[in-house]
Amino acid sequence: xxxxxxxxxxxxxxxxxxxxxxxxxxxxxxxxxxxxxxxxxxxxxxxxxxxxxxxxxxxxxxxxxxxxxxxxxxxxxxxxxxxxxxxxxxxxxxxxxxxxxxxxxxxxxxxxxxxxxxxxxxxxxxxxxxxxxxxxxxxxxxxxxxxxxxxxxxxxxxxxxxxxxxxxxxxxxxxxxxxxxxxxxxxxxxxxxxxxxxxxxxxxxxxxxxxxxxxxxxxxxxxxxxxxxxxxxxxxxxxx
Amino acid sequence: xxxxxxxxxxxxxxxxxxxxxxxxxxxxxxxxxxxxxxxxxxxxxxxxxxxxxxxxxxxxxxxxxxxxxxxxxxxxxxxxxxxxxxxxxxxxxxxxxxxxxxxxxxxxxxxxxxxxxxxxxxxxxxxxxxxxxxxxxxxxxxxxxxxxxxxxxxxxxxxxxxxxxxxxxxxxxxxxxxxxxxxxxxxxxxxxxxxxxxxxxxxxxxxxxxxxxxxxxxxxxxxxxxxxxxxxxxxxxxxxxxxxxxxxxxxxxxxxxxxxxxxxxxxxxxxxxxxxxxxxxxxxxxxxxxxxxxxxxxxxxxxxx
Numbered sequence: 001x002x003x004x005x006x007x008x009x010x011x012x013x014x015x016x017x018x019x020x021x022x023x024x025x026x027x028x029x030x031x032x033x034x035x036x037x038x039x040x041x042x043x044x045x046x047x048x049x050x051x052x053x054x055x056x057x058x059x060x061x062x063x064x065x066x067x068x069x070x071x072x073x074x075x076x077x078x079x080x081x082x083x084x085x086x087x088x089x090x091x092x093x094x095x096x097x098x099x100x101x102x103x104x105x106x107x108x109x110x111x112x113x114x115x116x117x118x119x120x121x122x123x124x125x126x127x128x129x130x131x132x133x134x135x136x137x138x139x140x141x142x143x144x145x146x147x148x149x150x151x152x153x154x155x156x157x158x159x160x161x162x163x164x165x166x167x168x169x170x171x172x173x174x175x176x177x178x179x180x181x182x183x184x185x186x187x188x189x190x191x192x193x194x195x196x197x198x199x200x201x202x203x204x205x206x207x208x209x210x211x212x213x214x215x216x217x218x219x220x221x222x223x224x225x226x227x228x229x230x231x232x233x234x235x236x237x238x239x240x
Numbered sequence: 241x242x243x244x245x246x247x248x249x250x251x252x253x254x255x256x257x258x259x260x261x262x263x264x265x266x267x268x269x270x271x272x273x274x275x276x277x278x279x280x281x282x283x284x285x286x287x288x289x290x291x292x293x294x295x296x297x298x299x300x301x302x303x304x305x306x307x308x309x310x311x312x313x314x315x316x317x318x319x320x321x322x323x324x325x326x327x328x329x330x331x332x333x334x335x336x337x338x339x340x341x342x343x344x345x346x347x348x349x350x351x352x353x354x355x356x357x358x359x360x361x362x363x364x365x366x367x368x369x370x371x372x373x374x375x376x377x378x379x380x381x382x383x384x385x386x387x388x389x390x391x392x393x394x395x396x397x398x399x400x401x402x403x404x405x406x407x408x409x410x411x412x413x414x415x416x417x418x419x420x421x422x423x424x425x426x427x428x429x430x431x432x433x434x435x436x437x438x439x440x441x442x443x444x445x446x447x448x449x450x451x452x453x454x455x456x457x458x459x460x461x462x463x464x465x466x467x468x469x470x471x472x473x474x475x476x477x478x479x480x481x482x483x484x485x486x487x488x489x490x491x492x493x494x495x496x497x498x499x500x501x502x503x504x505x506x507x508x509x510x511x512x513x514x515x516x517x518x519x520x521x522x523x524x525x526x527x528x529x530x531x532x533x534x535x536x537x538x539x540x541x542x543x544x545x
Contacts, residue, residue: 063540135537169251207246219473230306233492
């Protein structure tokens, strides 16, 4: 027993880190032509165990509404608000998580949408909270912000792993965290966290900032553009 | 070619939006309508959030009414006095409308109210137009009858009378003011110029001569939609200028095609066709409201920020 621990310790100290990981880039720019993008994630292990990677977007508050039928028409009914909801959440792993990652470990480290530590705001009974929570995840999956299934990491030589992480066109902006866990014998033995920032740049960012920070001026500019376009269109008309 | 819309926060195919602008612009060129009542629902069908479709369309209508009013002005077909009274009402109405929009947005019911307004107005206008064009087709075959210029009714007994020389009217200012307020509210909530309500109201309620109706309506629509654009941008941040610019480029091209086509095509049949299109859009919105949704739960709008 003591001997195995000692060997493990020497091995890890020699190779420095049991798991090393990096991204092809740590900034994703949303420009005018943005239609989604892929970031390459790659790394290496010391040969032990399996790897699971969690791609997690910024935490935000999200409301979920239930539709209700009123006089034959579907209207928006009760709303339940959640806090600490990751705007984006996807999992990549070397093989099926169920086979080597015990549930308590998954729960503790929020690995899997069912283990996300989202908080219900206000006074909501447990059954309702569970129903709305499931709906929150289902809706996030439908718009492509949460993964429906685990992505697969390709493994070479039992040590190198790699995969592309896809971010769709409607990807939420903000600061992302990419957590990589090395799991051996049902325990997390090493964790690496990489930051990734996704943001609008250039004209897209300028327009968004103007609209939100200088709303009145933005409105006036929008009207001026429209009036000029109208005059221009009319000038074209007269020629034509 | 895809373009990321900064306010709507989604990527759209520029050619689809441009095509939509040209298509609706062509229709407005043929029929002299603003086209907002078709454009806004079509944008929503394309996946643009309803609140942004409404705010952006108001912005685009400013451009098309500026363009349109100049042509009418040159021909002397704008009653500025009547237009001013209507626009005072319109500014009050659209201000109230944007306030109502914000309130409904906070209550989470704005999408429903936008959709229901469309069902009611598209349904009514589409049916009336269809009936009218069928009648016109029948009338074309039988000898025509003369109609009275306008009827006198209780509306002409209201106080605060004012003379509108260009429209040859002496009526109470309350009536155009009220019409202006009503159309202003519609403009803010539905993202339309409101010409499709304004024009019939001017003809049948006010009794204005048809020659000045379109020009005067366009004149006041400029100010009402400009007011709606300003307020939507300021209080709701729902105006996407990038989307508006693509739409208005399309609309300018479409309007040219439309005016040329309009002079070559038969009016009644075209009106019947437009009526059918309006009713189809109405039917699609109604269907979406009635059919059981795939998921009974939805993410609340705008809560992510």
